[in-house]
Amino acid sequence: MPELPEITLRASEMKRRLVGKTIVGIKISQSKSLNVPKKTFIKALSDAKLLNVTNRGKWLFVETSKGWLLLNLGMGGEILLVTHERLPEKWRLIFDFDDDSCLVVNFWWTGYAHYVPSGKLNSHAMTGKLGPNALDLTAKDLRAMIKGQRGRIKSFLLNQSKIAGIGNAYIHDILFMSRIHPLREVNTLTDAEIKGLAQAINDGLKLSIDKGGAFYELTLYGKKGGFTMDDILIGYKKGKPCPVCGRAIEKIKTGSTSSFICSNCQPLA
DNA sequence: CGGGCTGTTGACTC
DNA sequence: AGAGTCAACAGCCC
Numbered sequence: 001m002p003e004l005p006e007i008t009l010r011a012s013e014m015k016r017r018l019v020g021k022t023i024v025g026i027k028i029s030q031s032k033s034l035n036v037p038k039k040t041f042i043k044a045l046s047d048a049k050l051l052n053v054t055n056r057g058k059w060l061f062v063e064t065s066k067g068w069l070l071l072n073l074g075m076g077g078e079i080l081l082v083t084h085e086r087l088p089e090k091w092r093l094i095f096d097f098d099d100d101s102c103l104v105v106n107f108w109w110t111g112y113a114h115y116v117p118s119g120k121l122n123s124h125a126m127t128g129k130l131g132p133n134a135l136d137l138t139a140k141d142l143r144a145m146i147k148g149q150r151g152r153i154k155s156f157l158l159n160q161s162k163i164a165g166i167g168n169a170y171i172h173d174i175l176f177m178s179r180i181h182p183l184r185e186v187n188t189l190t191d192a193e194i195k196g197l198a199q200a201i202n203d204g205l206k207l208s209i210d211k212g213g214a215f216y217e218l219t220l221y222g223k224k225g226g227f228t229m230d231d232i233l234i235g236y237k238k239g240k241p242c243p244v245c246g247r248a249i250e251k252i253k254t255g256s257t258s259s260f261i262c263s264n265c266q267p268l269a
Numbered sequence: 270c271g272g273g274c275t276g277t278t279g280a281c282t283c
Numbered sequence: 284a285g286a287g288t289c290a291a292c293a294g295c296c297c
Contacts, residue, residue, distance in 0.1 A: 002276095032291085058277080075276035076293080090293095108293045110277050126278085151285055160278085168276065255287070258275080 002073045004057060004134050004165030005208035006217045006225065010079055011055040013220040014062070017081055018103065022049045023064070025096035033092060033107075035114040044115045045069060045095075057134070057164025059127050068116040070127060077107030078218045134165035135205055139198035146186050146194060153189065153197075154182035154254050166201065169214065172235030172260040174204045181268040182252075182259040207231060234260050 002010075023045055031038040048064035055061060060079075062069040071079070080088060083100055093105040093113055105113065116124045132141065145162060154175070157166050166174065175182055177200035180193055189197070208214060213225030229236070233243055238251040242262035252259050 072277080074278075074291090108276080109291050110279095112278090149284095155285080158277095256289090 002058065002076065002217055003167035003170055003205075003214075004055075005170070005205050005227070006213040007055045007058050007060060007073075007165075008135075008209055009213045009225075010220060011053050011060055014053040014060070014079070014081075014103075017220065018050045018062075018097075019052060020050065021097040021099060021101070022047060023095050024098050025094075027094040027096075028092070028113075030092050030109075033111055033113050035112070035116075041113075041115050044117070055133075056127065056130050057160055058167065059130065059164075061127075067118045068114075068121060068124075070112070070114040070116060070124065071105060072112040072126075073105075073107045074110030074112070075108050077105070077111055078222075079220060080104045080106075080218065080222055081220045082222075129161045130164040131160065131162045132164065134163050134201050137163060137198060137201060139195040142198045142201075143191065143194045146189060149186050151186060152182065152254075153180055153184045153186050154257075154259065156186050157201075158257075163201075165205070168257050169235065170204050170208065173233045174200045175259075176234045176262060176266060177204060179265050181261060181266040182254045183268055234262060236260060 026042045026045060028038055028041070034041050044067060045064065048066035050062065050064050052063040053060065058072055060071040062071065081101060081103055084102060088104055088106065091104045091106050092111065095103040114124065122128060149156065154171065156162055157171055158168065178193065178197040180197060208227040211226040211231060212219065213227055215224050215228045217225050219225065234249045237249050237260060240249050241247065242249055242265060245262065245264045247262055247264040250261055250263055252261060
């Protein structure tokens with residue numbers, strides 16, 4: 001479940017190590033992840049030189065001399081920089097470079113590898129509608145975005161067209177730090193709560209970036225991240241005492257996802 | 270060995 | 284426009 005911290009880290013690792021390399025071969029084991037026919041994809045990106053790697057939310061933007069490679073890992077997976085002698089067992093795409101290294105992309109099944117020609121980024125629907133990066137969001141922005149909206153705060157925060165980058169793993173602690181129940185209607189939030197929420201989004205995601213990303217995700221070099229269960233306040237800790245008030249942490253259903261809350265610190269009413 | 274759960278996103282319906 | 288449900292089918296836990 002890579003979210004903004006992991007993808008941001010992957011983008012900077014990839015930028016540092018991949019820029020300047022040229023793609024000399026592409027293997028694809030699952031063409032349904034592509035937005036164009038397999039042949040078109042391979043032809044488009046073969047001989048492309050990598051120019052830059054950035055991210056917006058959970059999407060990676062690889063800029064090449066022949067257009068864009070857009071990657072979304074979906075519900076889990078890795079991007080590894082390896083050599084042919086050390087290929088992992090599982091992979092969806094392999095990009096061979098001109099120096100014997102290769103980039104291996106793996107994900108479960110809900111991942112995307114899209115090709116977009118240079119200058120046509122606007123025409124890519126999935127990334128075109130993404131909201132601002134969660135880390136670039138100020139309290140003022142958030143207040144303006146929430147104003148006039150309806151619906152529940154958790155749906156709002158998970159909606160990538162509003163804010164890009166927050167997923168269901170980090171959201172538990174973000175809402176806990178803000179003392180906001182996931183099912184609160186956004187139009188009932190006070191200015192003070194929105195300010196606290198903006199701060200919590202920033203703090204929550206930055207802490208994980210500083211620690212190298214979540215422990216269940218791998219870096220470009222196959223190492224686990226340093227953000228561990230010890231860094232998580234209430235997420236996935238059902239039954240454990242709330243670190244603030246001591247009440248048992250609860251797991252509740254919130255639409256199609258689950259949420260971990262302290263019902264004392266995050267009252268709904 | 271099997272059932273339940275999790276994570277992301279788009280499509281679809283009401 | 285928002286809420287609910289489903290589908291894509293890997294891997295872990297009990």
